[in-house]
Amino acid sequence: MSRKISAKLLEQIYQALSEKNGRFGDLAQYAPLDDTIIARGWVYNIELEDLLLATDSRVAHLDLNRLTEYLEIPWRTVYKRPRYLSAGAVATNALTLADAACLFVRMEEMGFDSHPDRLVEHGLRAQKDLSHITDSEWALLSYPKRRLKEEFSARSDEQNDDGEWIPRNWKDAVGRRIEFTLMGKQPHLLTVIGPKYRRPAPQVSTVCPTCGCRYTKGDPEGALFHRSEHARVMRFMNPRPLAAFGTRLEKHADPELVIGDSPIWMHREVHQRALQFKREFQYDFLQWEGSLRKKNLRQESHGYLLADHTHTYGPGAAVGACAFWHEGDKWRMRWIWVCPSMRRSGVLARRWAEFLQRYGDFEIDTPLSDAMAAFVNKHGTAKQKQYLQAQPPTESSDL
Ligand SMILES: CC(C)(COP(=O)(O)OP(=O)(O)OC[C@H]1O[C@@H](n2cnc3c(N)ncnc32)[C@H](O)[C@@H]1OP(=O)(O)O)[C@@H](O)C(=O)NCCC(=O)NCCS
Ligand SMILES: [Zn+2]
Numbered sequence: 001m002s003r004k005i006s007a008k009l010l011e012q013i014y015q016a017l018s019e020k021n022g023r024f025g026d027l028a029q030y031a032p033l034d035d036t037i038i039a040r041g042w043v044y045n046i047e048l049e050d051l052l053l054a055t056d057s058r059v060a061h062l063d064l065n066r067l068t069e070y071l072e073i074p075w076r077t078v079y080k081r082p083r084y085l086s087a088g089a090v091a092t093n094a095l096t097l098a099d100a101a102c103l104f105v106r107m108e109e110m111g112f113d114s115h116p117d118r119l120v121e122h123g124l125r126a127q128k129d130l131s132h133i134t135d136s137e138w139a140l141l142s143y144p145k146r147r148l149k150e151e152f153s154a155r156s157d158e159q160n161d162d163g164e165w166i167p168r169n170w171k172d173a174v175g176r177r178i179e180f181t182l183m184g185k186q187p188h189l190l191t192v193i194g195p196k197y198r199r200p201a202p203q204v205s206t207v208c209p210t211c212g213c214r215y216t217k218g219d220p221e222g223a224l225f226h227r228s229e230h231a232r233v234m235r236f237m238n239p240r241p242l243a244a245f246g247t248r249l250e251k252h253a254d255p256e257l258v259i260g261d262s263p264i265w266m267h268r269e270v271h272q273r274a275l276q277f278k279r280e281f282q283y284d285f286l287q288w289e290g291s292l293r294k295k296n297l298r299q300e301s302h303g304y305l306l307a308d309h310t311h312t313y314g315p316g317a318a319v320g321a322c323a324f325w326h327e328g329d330k331w332r333m334r335w336i337w338v339c340p341s342m343r344r345s346g347v348l349a350r351r352w353a354e355f356l357q358r359y360g361d362f363e364i365d366t367p368l369s370d371a372m373a374a375f376v377n378k379h380g381t382a383k384q385k386q387y388l389q390a391q392p393p394t395e396s397s398d399l
Contacts, residue, residue, distance in 0.1 A: 007158035014187040015061045017111045022057035033118045042094035056113040071106050073099050098123035102136035109152040111192045148194040156188045239317040246316025258303030267295040270303040273321035277337040287334045300326040331359035352379050366391050
């Protein structure tokens with residue numbers, strides 16, 4: 001999609017790019033940037049045009065204020081640091097080095113010989129140690145990789161329906177393909193394709209079949225995100241023995257129960273599985289009142305961390321979790337999640353009688369998954385089964 005550009009500015013760009021750059025290849029263009037500008041960290045507006053004209057004579061056609069406005073590059077009012085606070089100071093309009101460098105980068109993409117390298121390095125220096133960067137700084141970081149590989153495209157903001165569409169295309173001295181489409185005499189569309197441009201590979205969104213994480217293939221940020229997400233999820237998909245849980249299972253009278261008194265690591269383990277349950281069933285709300293840093297201290301809540309009775313993963317491995325909620329004089333099971341490899345191994349069945357003893361003829365939050373409905377049909381009480389019959393069938397697939 002091309003962005004809308006003011007018809008006036010597009011006309012100026014058309015005039016400029018239609019000419020030859022009188023300074024192309026001129027040695028003077030390689031003159032280093034003035035040290036005072038670098039030391040100051042700001043480029044005054046009166047300096048900007050000179051900097052650009054040094055390497056591209058065609059810039060004289062452009063209204064630079066209009067151009068920066070279009071590119072959303074912000075001017076700031078700056079002052080020389082006053083020696084006396086009571087003294088007056090002269091205000092000057094200026095761009096930070098990073099914003100000026102970004103302007104040069106964008107102009108190069110638009111077909112001008114702005115030689116951004118003069119400024120890019122200086123524009124990046126100030127933010128070297130900061131954890132966050134502006135959009136201009138982002139453009140500078142990626143500049144060495146993206147130079148002359150970009151496609152720039154803009155469409156006039158003026159409604160102009162009459163007249164013939166006339167294409168005017170040429171290749172400039174750098175090798176960029178400049179493509180104007182005129183409507184009558186007015187330029188209406190502009191596309192500038194860098195000499196090293198490659199059509200980007202389509203971004204494919206994939207879902208990892210193991211951890212369920214959705215990410216964009218080929219995007220390094222996406223790969224990093226997936227790697228950490230995969231490791232997090234695998235910790236409860238293929239659980240490793242937890243030493244503290246192993247000890248607790250041996251020594252504690254009620255080792256699986258997770259309430260206010262239970263250690264925070266148990267709360268975290270339940271929290272992770274509550275998140276996974278929410279993700280698997282695409283629910284909007286997390287049914288666990290704790291977080292990574294906070295215990296679930298609600299009196300109404302009883303969580304359980306379910307130990308591996310089969311010794312598949314070793315003593316102290318947690319193969320699932322569930323949570324009950326107390327309301328009025330009733331308890332209900334809010335959710336239960338057993339890791340896929342341990343489903344149909346009797347994890348829930350072996351605890352069911354105990355749950356019924358503690359929580360009475362408890363209800364189960366609907367909708368039930370197919371697996372849970374099958375479970376209730378086999379092990380549920382008469383009332384639970386009756387309740388199940390009254391529920392419309394779910395669309396969830398069996399897991
Ligand atoms: C539903 C769930 C909690 C069942 O726990 P479980 O420990 O796997 O169940 P059990 O092994 O104790 O199953 C006991 C019996 O219930 C029935 N059952 C359980 N899961 C079943 C399934 N997927 N299909 C058919 N019957 C099933 C069977 O009769 C089973 O006995 P069997 O294996 O000897 O035939 C578990 O599969 C799970 O976590 N699923 C994903 C999350 C989920 O669905 N949560 C419930 C939301 S309401
Ligand atoms: Zn994964």
